[in-house]
Amino acid sequence: MNAPPLDDRDGVIWLNGKLVPWRDAKVHVLTHSLHYGNAVFEGDRVYNGKVFKLSEHSARLIRSAKMLAYDLPYSVAELDAATKLVVAENKLESGYVRPLAWRGPEVIGVSAAGTKIHVMIAAFPWGKYFSQAAIRICTSRWKRPSPESSPAGSKAAGLYVICTLARDEAAAAGYQDALMHDYKGRLSEATGANLFLVFDGELHTPTTETILNGITRQTVMELARKRGITVVEREIYPEELARASEVFLTGTAVEVQPVGSIDEREYPVGPISTQLQADYAALVRA
Ligand SMILES: Cc1ncc(COP(=O)(O)O)c(C=O)c1O
Known part of the structure; x- marks a missing residue:
């Protein structure tokens, strides 16, 4: 029911x-x-x-x-x-x-x-956001706007128009969520969560120019640093997805959510994602 x-x-x-x-x-x-x-x-x-x-x-x-x-x-x-x-x-x-x-x-x-x-x-009451251990996501045709065209850092209802369109288009195509690029073609975020990628054992995440600077994003960066993992905030371009070894999303709703594939490229649920997922789960209940 x-x-x-x-x-x-x-x-x-x-x-x-x-x-x-x-x-x-x-x-x-x-x-x-x-x-x-x-x-x-x-x-x-x-x-x-x-x-x-x-x-x-x-x-x-x-x-x-x-x-x-x-x-x-x-x-x-x-x-x-x-x-x-x-x-x-x-x-x-x-x-x-x-x-x-x-x-x-x-x-x-x-x-x-x-x-x-x-x-x-x-x-x-609300349970897990995604039931899958690792979700399949696709690149959205919707782009995060320039901060000159929108108050990007605001969790404003109007900004979710493109998130809802992106999310429902992804679902109709058989994916669990969508990854948006921004107006400059850089990787930005998912429809309700921030993006993290692992390159050579370091944790990389897009800068906050066009995204919501998630509270979970900030928490997970802190947890990673405590584990001695190097955290890098920088502009990340789609071509770099080919050399990422792990990908995950963070958000209050999704918590730390491993990504199993972006479009047709697959990623394992690797050690850094697993560690930070466990660290986050422990911290929120501490
Ligand atoms: C578009 C978007 N990005 C990122 C996040 C993650 O933010 P937080 O970790 O503060 O929940 C959310 C969720 O609030 C979101 O809707």
């Missing part, structure tokens, strides 16, 4: 400072962000009842909104407290948290001046 849709569940959602019954957490159809894509969101994971890197996620939500020229009416500490409350009230031991901020229905038109800012936090 399918899980019930996300608007038809028991529990409570934190909405603009109050806990409301899950089914009552609604917005109006003339909500500005619904029309113009300027909502911002987060995705946190709960392990053993505790949100991993909670303050980092709360801070990024605030920064994402700032990049879209609005200020949230809550501090990091207030968002952290609200998240803890909603996780506890829903008795969530393990799962996912989805904070969202958006502009309200006060005006219709491109200008958002005069809109009120709303924030909600929902928490629900």
Whole structure:
């Protein structure tokens, strides 16, 4: 049986400072962000009842909104407290948290001046993102835009238009996810996760110019350095995929996810991926 849709569940959602019954957490159809894509969101994971890197996620939500020229009416500490409350009230031991901020229905038109800012936090059970030990991904025709054309570092709803297109096109072609290049033809990221490659025992990952600088990405780089692995952030081009010995993705949702193939080129699940996957799994539950 399918899980019930996300608007038809028991529990409570934190909405603009109050806990409301899950089914009552609604917005109006003339909500500005619904029309113009300027909502911002987060995705946190709960392990053993505790949100991993909670303050980092709360801070990024605030920064994402700032990049879209609005200020949230809550501090990091207030968002952290609200998240803890909603996780506890829903008795969530393990799962996912989805904070969202958006502009309200006060005006219709491109200008958002005069809109009120709303924030909600929902928490629900959620298992593994991919069921496969190693996923098959393909190169997307969609390119990450130049930072001159988009607020690349913001987790802005509008930027996910290309991610959803890329992901669903990949799925229709029999792949689990898509790898996007950026506007300069460099490797960038997957549709909801960052990219890592192993070259000669070193861990390489694209620079952050056109991608979301993932909290998991930063955590995994730290874990790698602790293991004595050299970490290199640089521009990486598709031709280099031929000499990578391991490939994996990182993200709150996917955690550390080995990639078994990109297009038709195959990769083993190698020692560095396996080590960092284990280190990450231990850290989030520590
Ligand atoms: C496009 C994109 N890149 C990277 C990530 C990984 O970010 P994080 O590790 O902070 O979850 C995500 C997930 O939030 C994402 O949606």
